[in-house]
Amino acid sequence: MKAADVIGSAVANTFRSKTRTILTILAIFIGAFTLTVTTGLGTGINRYIDQTVAEIGADDVMTVAHQAEQSTADDGPREYDPDAVTTRQGPVTQTVDPITQDDLDAIAAIDGVVSVEPVKRIGVDFVEAADGGTPYAISVGSFIPGMEVQLAAGAQPDADADDAQVVIPVDYVEVLGFASNEDAIGQEVVFGLTDATGAAQTVTAEVVGVSEAGLAGTGGSASPNTALTDELYAVQTTGAPEGQSDVYASATVRFDPSRGDAATQALKDDLSDAGFSATTVEDQIGAFKTVIDAIVLVLNAFAVIALLAAGFGIxxxxxxxxxxxTREIGLMKAMGMGSGKVFGLFSTEATFIGFLGSAIGVGIGMLAGTAVGGALATSLFADLPGLTIIAFEPVSVLSIIVLVMAIAFLAGTLPAARAARQDPIESLRYE
Structure with a gap:
């Protein structure tokens, strides 16, 4: 009997006992369905997290600042330092020394630093359409090359462009008088801000994109290109006392992530030894992603347990x-069918049962997941555009089918081995 004949015979014999086989397939279906949905859940959430990471910054960027001095209310009054930058998170107050040009030079000299640029914090008073209208309060974020704003329309800001460009939040399109997201592209807006002398100033920029709201909240602020950031900062610091226009709360350091995690950690350690704290995008959102992965792993574990239970059914x-x-096996062996082919016949039956159960489970799981994900996207998660809570990747789907078939094959080895060991004479006598 050729291999093709063994496979054909195994497929034909699968449904000799239809009820028993269908119940076994149903048990496999439950496990495959659950594994498909939970894997899709993890894929969808992690994909959205990756989008959010791209909005926060590039994977080759660190945010560097002087190490903070922390104090609580119990520590008593702190001596005033006019040059320090102070932030407050709950009961904890952090005081950070500003980054100066000397600090930038010191950071640039550290091994592993590709480049370093100061982070220019911009504070604008309002934004309005170029042809006038009602001004609206808005914030302006820091757009680092390599970041990707989640767009509703248009394009990313061009960091190398000489003209001022900006991506505005989708909530500002209608109030600024634009008919649609697409209509806003190519229009001009005016930012109003106050310089260091207290005088009102304005800066005009071209709208190149409209951003959606994101998990990180970047969709709620305007994203300028480098030219607009420099212009806004220059206007903002006009009239500032000498030496105060070139101090910054933090700096952006570029490094080479391809050197590996050990090199990245070594760079962080060197920066720490120099008195700086360094934070990557992975540090900012990594803990959240780890929690999601752990939850999905637990859900997948329940699905695997169901599959193992289905294995006992096989x-x-x-x-x-x-x-x-038994008599049929004896007859096949008496006619010259070897033990290996008998083993292959029954193990192929087990694998085919696993394939049927997994294929049906994966197919229905994808249909159900897509339907539920679409419904949630327009209801519960309507405020998070771009979030597909359940998403599927071809490799993951195929991996589930292969995994289930492997479990089914292993489950079938015991009965297949028993069939292969049977003595043909004794089998033919079996009643």
Whole structure:
């Protein structure tokens, strides 16, 4: 009997006992369905997290600042330092020394630093359409090359362009008088801000994109290109006392992530030894992603347990099949069919049962996941555009089918081995 004949015979014999086989397939279906949905959940959430990471910054960027001095209310009054930058998070107050040009030079000299640029914090008073209208309060974020704003329309800001460009939040399109997201592209807006002398100033920029709201909240602020950031900062610091226009709260350091995690950690350690704290995008959102992965892993574990239970069903199904077909096995062996092909016949039956259960489970799981994800996207998660809570990747889907078939094959080895070991004479005498 050729290999193709063995496969054909195994497929044909699968449904000799239809009820028993269908119940076994149903058990496999439940496990494959659950594994498909939970894997899709992890894929969808992690994909959205990756989009959010791209909005926060590039994977080759660190945010560097002087190490903070922390104090609480119990520490008593702190001596005033006019040059320090102070932030407050709950009961904890952090005081950070500003980054100066000397600090930038010191950071640039550290091994592993590709480049370093100061982070220019911009504070604008309002934005309005170029042809006038009602001004609206708005914030302006820091757009680092390599970041990707989640766009509703238009394009990313061009960091190398000489003209001032900006991506405005989708909530500002209508109030600024634009008919649609697409209509806003190519229009001009005016930012109003106050310089260091208290005088009102304005800066005009071209709208190149409209941003959606994101998990990180970047969709709520305007994203300028480098030219607009420099212009806004220059206007903002006009009239500032000498030495105060070139101090910054933090700096952006570029490094080479391809050197590996060990090199990245070594760079962080060197910066720490120099008195700086360094934070990557992975540090900012990595803990959140780890929690999501852990939850999905636990859900997948329940699905695997269901599959293992289905594996015992396969063992039972094939043991009964071997018992019922004892005389048939004896006849096949008496006609010259080797033990290896007998083993292959029954193990192929087990694998085929696993394939049927997994294919049906994965197919229905994808349909159900897509339907539920679409419904949630327009209801519960309507405020998070771009979030597909359940998403599927071809590699993951195929991996589930292969995994289930492997479990089914292993489950079928015991009854298949028993069939292969049977003595043809004794089998032919079996009643």
């Amino acid at each position: 063992v039972n199904t094939l043991f009964m099949s071997v018992q019922e077909r």
